[in-house]
Amino acid sequence: MNKLAIFASGAGSNALNLIEYFKGHQSVAIDAVYCNRQDAPVIGKARAAGVKVVLFSKKDFQSEAFIRELKERGTNWIILAGFLWLVPLLMVKTWRGRIINIHPALLPDFGGKGMFGHHVHESVIKSGRSRSGITIHLVDDHYDHGETLFQATCPVMKDDTSETLASRIHLLEHKWFPVVIERYIERGSVDFSQADVDASL
Ligand code: GRF
Numbered sequence: 001m002n003k004l005a006i007f008a009s010g011a012g013s014n015a016l017n018l019i020e021y022f023k024g025h026q027s028v029a030i031d032a033v034y035c036n037r038q039d040a041p042v043i044g045k046a047r048a049a050g051v052k053v054v055l056f057s058k059k060d061f062q063s064e065a066f067i068r069e070l071k072e073r074g075t076n077w078i079i080l081a082g083f084l085w086l087v088p089l090l091m092v093k094t095w096r097g098r099i100i101n102i103h104p105a106l107l108p109d110f111g112g113k114g115m116f117g118h119h120v121h122e123s124v125i126k127s128g129r130s131r132s133g134i135t136i137h138l139v140d141d142h143y144d145h146g147e148t149l150f151q152a153t154c155p156v157m158k159d160d161t162s163e164t165l166a167s168r169i170h171l172l173e174h175k176w177f178p179v180v181i182e183r184y185i186e187r188g189s190v191d192f193s194q195a196d197v198d199a200s201l
Pocket of ligand 1: 008010011012013014015081082083102103104117169170173
C-alpha cells in the first residue's frame with residue numbers, strides 16, 4: 001500500500017478532494033493530514049472525513065523526530081496541498097522524488113517565496129496574460145522549483161478578480177491533482193496526452 005501524508009495550511013479543499021478520491025483505493029491510502037496552523041479549516045474537514053490530523057510547529061517540522069515519526073507510520077509519499085512552509089532539506093533528501101506539490105499558476109512564472117494564494121492570481125492578472133493554470137511538480141529544497149509532472153491551463157478573463165480566477169483554478173486542481181498523483185505513483189510518469197487535458201477543460 002502507498003501511504004500518503006497530506007500537508008496543508010489553509011482551507012483544505014484539495015486535501016478533502018484527495019481524501020474522497022482515494023477512499024477505498026486499492027493501492028493508495030491517505031494516512032494523515034499534517035497541518036501547521038491551529039485555526040486552519042482543513043483540520044475540521046479532515047477529522048469529519050475520519051482522517052487523523054497532526055498539528056505541528058516550525059520546531060517540530062525541522063526536527064529529526066518528526067521525520068522518524070513519519071517513517072515509523074510507513075509514509076512513503078508526501079503531498080503538499082496548499083502548504084506554505086519550505087520543506088526542510090532533510091525531508092527532501094528522505095523522500096526525494098516522493099514529495100509532490102500543486103501550484104496555482106504555470107511555473108516557472110508566478111512562483112517562489114511569497115507567491116501563494118491570492119498573491120499568485122493578482123500577479124497573473126496584473127501581468128495581462130490571457131491564460132493561467134496549475135502546475136503539479138516534485139519538490140526540492142527551493143520554493144516551487146522541482147521537476148514539473150503536469151500542467152493544465154485555463155483562460156484569464158478580462159474582468160477576473162483574484163477570487164474568480166482562484167475558483168477557476170480550483171476546478172482544475174480538483175479535477176487533476178488526484179489522477180496525476182495516482183498515475184505518478186502507479187506508473188512513475190504522468191503520461192496524459194495534451195488532447196486528454198484539453199478535452200477536459
Ligand atoms: C491551492 O490553490 C493550491 O494550488 C495552493 O494553495 C491553494 C490551496 O487551496 N498551493 P485549498 O486549501 O486546497 O482549498
